[in-house]
Structures are given as structure tokens and as C-alpha cells.
Amino acid sequence: MGVLQNLWNGFDIAISPINFFYCLLGTVIGNLIGVLPGIGPVTAMALLIPFTFGRDPITSIIMLAGIYYGAMYGGAITSVLLNVPGESSSVPTAIEGYPMARQGRAGPAIGMSAIASFVAGTVGVILMMLLSPPLAELALKFGPPEYFSLMILGMCTVTALSGKSIIKGWISAVIGLMVATVGIDVLTSVNRFNFGRPELFDGIDFLVVIMGVFAIAEVMLNIEEPEGGIFQTKIGSLLPTRQDWSVSTLPLVRGTIIGFLAGVLPGGGATVGSFLAYGVEKRVSRHPERFGHGAIEGIASCEAANNSAAVGAMIPLFTLGIPGTAAAAVLFGAFVMLGLQPGPFLFRDHPQFVWAVIASMYIGNVLLLAMNMPLISFFVKLLKVPYKDLMAIILTLAFIGTFSINGNVFDLWLMLIIAGFGYLLRKLDFSPAPLILGMVLGQNMEMAFRRSLIISSGSPSVFFTRPISATLLVLAALWLIFLVTGLKKRPVEDA
Amino acid sequence: MQDVIDSHVYPMVLASVLALLSLGLMVKGFRDGKEKAEDWIPSRKEIRQIFFLFLALIAYIFVFQKLGYLSSTVFFMVLILKLMDRKRSGLRILALSLLVSGVCYLLFVLLFKIQVPAGILI
Numbered sequence: 001m002g003v004l005q006n007l008w009n010g011f012d013i014a015i016s017p018i019n020f021f022y023c024l025l026g027t028v029i030g031n032l033i034g035v036l037p038g039i040g041p042v043t044a045m046a047l048l049i050p051f052t053f054g055r056d057p058i059t060s061i062i063m064l065a066g067i068y069y070g071a072m073y074g075g076a077i078t079s080v081l082l083n084v085p086g087e088s089s090s091v092p093t094a095i096e097g098y099p100m101a102r103q104g105r106a107g108p109a110i111g112m113s114a115i116a117s118f119v120a121g122t123v124g125v126i127l128m129m130l131l132s133p134p135l136a137e138l139a140l141k142f143g144p145p146e147y148f149s150l151m152i153l154g155m156c157t158v159t160a161l162s163g164k165s166i167i168k169g170w171i172s173a174v175i176g177l178m179v180a181t182v183g184i185d186v187l188t189s190v191n192r193f194n195f196g197r198p199e200l201f202d203g204i205d206f207l208v209v210i211m212g213v214f215a216i217a218e219v220m221l222n223i224e225e226p227e228g229g230i231f232q233t234k235i236g237s238l239l240p241t242r243q244d245w246s247v248s249t250l251p252l253v254r255g256t257i258i259g260f261l262a263g264v265l266p267g268g269g270a271t272v273g274s275f276l277a278y279g280v281e282k283r284v285s286r287h288p289e290r291f292g293h294g295a296i297e298g299i300a301s302c303e304a305a306n307n308s309a310a311v312g313a314m315i316p317l318f319t320l321g322i323p324g325t326a327a328a329a330v331l332f333g334a335f336v337m338l339g340l341q342p343g344p345f346l347f348r349d350h351p352q353f354v355w356a357v358i359a360s361m362y363i364g365n366v367l368l369l370a371m372n373m374p375l376i377s378f379f380v381k382l383l384k385v386p387y388k389d390l391m392a393i394i395l396t397l398a399f400i401g402t403f404s405i406n407g408n409v410f411d412l413w414l415m416l417i418i419a420g421f422g423y424l425l426r427k428l429d430f431s432p433a434p435l436i437l438g439m440v441l442g443q444n445m446e447m448a449f450r451r452s453l454i455i456s457s458g459s460p461s462v463f464f465t466r467p468i469s470a471t472l473l474v475l476a477a478l479w480l481i482f483l484v485t486g487l488k489k490r491p492v493e494d495a
Numbered sequence: 496m497q498d499v500i501d502s503h504v505y506p507m508v509l510a511s512v513l514a515l516l517s518l519g520l521m522v523k524g525f526r527d528g529k530e531k532a533e534d535w536i537p538s539r540k541e542i543r544q545i546f547f548l549f550l551a552l553i554a555y556i557f558v559f560q561k562l563g564y565l566s567s568t569v570f571f572m573v574l575i576l577k578l579m580d581r582k583r584s585g586l587r588i589l590a591l592s593l594l595v596s597g598v599c600y601l602l603f604v605l606l607f608k609i610q611v612p613a614g615i616l617i
Contacts, residue, residue, distance in 0.1 A: 167520045174513045185502035223544050388579045404609045412556050446505045
């Protein structure tokens with residue numbers, strides 16, 4: 001009964017006018033940004049975090065979460081009409097949706113993706129509700145060595161699945177961990193790596209890094225991108241036909257389950273989920289030749305998978321304090337900025353907080369469905385905004401957003417330097433996701449590492465002799481071996 | 496055993512790991528031998544545009560402190576829009592810059608009360 005009672009309380013908080021308003025705002029903005037090509041959900045969240053300053057933490061997180069899953073939702077529209085997936089997780093939608101648009105069936109393609117997203121998002125929230133409490137319970141038993149090993153496992157999966165090279169992924173993660181060591185050491189109060197600048201005593205703010213590596217570096221990377229033309233077509237009725245439904249129902253269900261599992265595993269994320277689900281459909285289909293030429297069941301499975309994965313990715317964040325994707329890492333950073341530490345203690349000590357966010361995700365899903373049906377023609381118009389104008393707006397927002405964190409100009413210079421560095425990294429195929437993950441986990445990881453060594457009086461064997469810790473490390477090692485030997489082709493990164 | 500958990504240990508562990516990884520990447524690069532430096536070098540035009548983008552951002556930081564938020568943002572937007580598309584009409588660029596800067600000023604300075612440097616203008 002506890003779960004239902006908690007959820008009820010959560011709805012009570014989430015439905016309050018102010019929270020409802022920010023939930024709506026977050027989903028609308030996320031949806032818009034998902035539609036606009038060239039801005040990913042991470043950039044969107046980073047640019048909008050300053051807007052949440054000074055608000056109640058619950059309200060802020062509700063809005064940021066809304067941006068995240070709203071963007072997943074909106075990505076489908078550009079995939080179908082432009083053949084430009086807003087997120088890498090919508091690539092299969094583009095593969096099937098664009099041919100459908102060319103056949104004059106853009107309406108049902110978009111409609112199916114909206115419905116699949118809604119159903120999967122909702123089921124994801126329900127599964128999350130059931131799974132989270134026991135997981136948080138288990139995590140409460142963890143000591144520092146277990147936490148350290150868990151973080152290693154999380155990093156293994158994230159670095160392995162984002163980007164083309166595992167070594168480059170790890171390099172990116174270690175750089176992130178190093179950035180996190182700047183500032184006063186919490187245990188000994190020693191100043192580290194601040195070059196005598198008082199602005200660096202508190203360390204480098206994660207928002208400065210994200211603005212640099214995501215917002216500004218992204219503009220730099222896209223500066224030469226040619227502008228694509230929108231495919232002119234009548235959208236027509238959004239409702240899929242009966243024939244569409246009969247081929248899509250099962251793929252939708254399978255996509256939801258596959259996506260959710262991929263989301264829960266750290267490092268799986270929406271991209272892995274949607275590609276896996278799409279691949280499964282292609283294999284089990286009785287008409288595999290339909291795929292690639294406008295098979296609506298492909299859209300159903302892909303969109304279901306990436307939405308349930310987006311929800312599933314919240315589980316390790318809320319229960320273990322380990323973000324599984326770059327977007328979840330940004331949420332993690334936002335939690336910390338608001339003075340909350342995501343993880344089992346949050347679940348135990350502030351259950352109303354967690355359940356309010358979960359409830360808001362449910363409300364957000366309903367809002368998205370209600371919104372997308374009538375607003376589709378407006379979104380199509382949005383696609384005509386020139387990317388160059390967007391770039392200018394992104395840069396201005398990143399500028400004032402970074403300045404607003406501490407109100408000093410030093411952060412702006414820092415952001416510029418990091419942007420230059422981030423551009424080079426991304427240009428050389430180092431994925432930025434592990435860097436962000438390393439950065440937000442850095443301090444916890446160091447504390448876990450050093451506390452473990454205090455327990456063992458300096459012997460690193462503590463990580464291998466405690467059973468849970470050892471199991472986690474073995475899993476991490478197996479995962480790495482599996483990836484190096486087995487998987488040659490990995491999906492593109494989930495930024 | 497106090498020295499084991501001193502504040503320098505963890506960064507050194509990280510540095511060693513990074514060194515090993517870099518070494519691994521180098522070895523792998525030499526063994527594969529497929530990638531060429533030319534593949535990574537951006538086009539001349541791209542380098543020029545990124546260079547100008549950086550200059551514009553640096554100018555923005557300076558002007559921001561001297562003139563104030565609203566005027567410097569208009570200045571920056573005009574600069575960056577002109578830079579990215581030389582052929583565009585100046586009037587449209589100015590209109591867009593004024594609009595975006597105005598909204599940002601309204602939101603951040605008037606509504607969120609962020610303290611911005613007091614410049615000669617606003």
C-alpha cells in the first residue's frame with residue numbers, strides 16, 4: 001500500500017498550480033527544442049537551469065525532467081518530416097517515418113509516434129514506481145567500497161556505449177573526474193589546482209563545463225552545417241488506420257519493455273533502447289522487406305523504446321545516485337546545485353520529493369499527448385527558423401546563464417576556454433557524455449575511494465574482498481570484455 | 496597510514512590512469528594506421544568562422560563589463576548574425592537582436608534580479 005499512498009502524495013504536490021505550470025512549461029520547451037534541429041536535450045537543460053534558480057527544488061526538477069522527456073517526444077517530428085532525427089535515439093523513426101512522409105502519410109507517422117511515446121512513457125513511470133523502492137532499499141546497505149565499485153560499473157557502461165572508441169570514452173571520463181578535483185578538498189581542506197584564483201576555491205561549476213562543452217562547442221561544430229530544406233507535404237489526419245494498428249500493437253509493447261530495460265542499465269540509455277527494439281522488430285517481422293520503406297511498426301517500437309528508456313534512466317539516478325546518460329547527469333548536477341544529493345538517502349529522507357517528480361512525469365506525458373495532437377502544424381512552422389538565428393540565441397543564453405551562476409566574469413572566461421577544449425575533444429571523436437558523468441560523480445567517487453582506503457588502512461584489496469563490491473567489479477570487467485570482443489558495431493552516441 | 500588517503504593521492508591515481516589510457520590510444524593508433532591527420536583538420540572556412548566566433552565572444556565579455564548587459568547583447572547578436580550570414584539585411588538582423596536582447600534583459604535582469612555589471616549604458 002505504501003507505494004500507492006506515496007504516489008498519491010506525489011500527485012498532490014505535482015498538481016499544485018505552480019508545479020503544474022512549470023511541468024507544462026518544461027514539457028512545452030522540451031518539445032520545442034526536440035523539434036528544433038541542432039539543440040540536444042542536454043544543451044536545452046543546461047541553458048534553462050538558470051531559469052530555475054530561486055525556485056523550490058521540486059519545481060525546478062519537475063521542469064528540468066519535463067524538458068528531458070519533452071525533447072524525446074519532439075524529436076520524432078523532425079525525423080519524419082526532415083529526415084533529421086533531433087536525437088540519435090530517433091534515428092529508426094527517421095528511417096521509417098521519412099519514407100512514409102514521402103508517400104503522403106506523414107500524419108499517421110507522427111500520430112503513431114506520439115501515441116507510442118505516450119503509452120511507453122506511462123508504462124515506464126508505472127514500472128519505475130514499482131522498482132525504485134526495493135532498489136533504494138538495497139543501495140542503503142552499501143558502504144564506501146560498494147559505492148566506488150558501483151560507480152566504476154556505471155562508468156564502464158557509459159564510456160563503452162557512447163562514442164566509437166572505448167579508450168576515448170575512458171579518457172573523456174577521467175578528464176571529467178579530474179575537473180571535479182579542482183577546489184578545496186573536502187576531507188583535508190587542502191586547496192587543489194586553483195592557481196591562486198579565489199574563484200576556483202569552490203571548484204569548477206558543472207554548469208560552466210556543460211555550457212562550454214555542450215552549448216558553445218555544439219554551435220562551433222555545427223557552424224558549417226548546411227541547411228536542410230523541409231519536405232513539403234500535407235500532414236493530413238494524425239490518426240493511424242486500423243491496418244496500422246494491427247501491425248504496430250505488439251511492436252509497441254515489445255519496444256516499451258526493451259527500452260525500459262535499456263534505460264535502467266546504466267549506460268544503456270534511449271539510443272541503445274531504440275536501436276535494439278527496432279532491430280528486434282526487423283528480425284521477428286513476417287515482412288522484413290517492409291522495413292526501410294515506411295514500416296509504421298518500426299516507428300511504434302522505436303518511439304516506445306526511447307521514451308520508456310528516458311523514464312527508466314531515472315531509476316539509477318533516483319535510487320543509486322548514478323546517472324546513466326548525459327541528460328541524467330545534468331539532472332544530477334541540478335540536484336546538487338539545489339542542495340540535494342540524489343540516491344537512496346533522497347528516497348528515504350525526502351520521499352515526497354521523489355514521488356512528486358514521478359507524478360509530474362505522468363502528468364507531463366498526458367500534457368504532451370494533448371499538446372502534440374493540435375499543435376502539430378505550429379511545430380512544422382518552427383522548422384523554418386534558420387539555424388543561424390538559433391546559434392546566436394544559444395550563445396547569448398549560454399553567456400547570461402553562465403554569468404548568473406556566481407555573477408562573476410571569471411566564469412565567462414572559463415566557459416570560453418572549456419568551449420575551445422570541448423570543441424577539440426568532440427572534433428576528435430571523444431564523446432562528451434562520459435566527461436559530464438565523470439564530472440558530476442567526481443567528488444562522490446573520490447570520497448568513496450578515500451573512505452574505503454581509510455576502512456582498510458590503505459589496502460586496495462578492500463574493493464575485492466567485500467562480496468557486493470567484488471561482484472560489481474566483476475560485472476564491470478565482464479561488460480568490458482564482452483564489448484571489446486563481441487560488439488564490433490555500436491550505436492551512435494546518446495548526447 | 497594517513498598519507499595514503501591524503502589529498503594528493505586520488506589526483507595522482509587519475510593522472511596515472513589517464514597516462515595509461517593515452518598510451519593505449521597511441522599504440523592502437525599506430526597499429527591500425529588507418530587514420531590520417533588530414534581527416535581531422537577542419538576546412539579553412541570553418542577555422543576562420545570559429546576564430547571569428549571566439550573573437551566575438553571575447554569582445555562580448557569586454558563590452559558586457561563596460562557598456563552593460565542590454566546594449567552589449569544587442570552588439571553581440573548583430574555581430575554574430577552578420578558574421579554567419581553576410582548577405583542578410585541589416586534591418587532584420589537588428590530587429591531580431593533587439594527582440595532577443597530585450598526578452599533576455601526582461602527575464603534575467605528585471606525578473607530574476609541577476610546582478611549585472613553597471614555599464615555606461617544599460
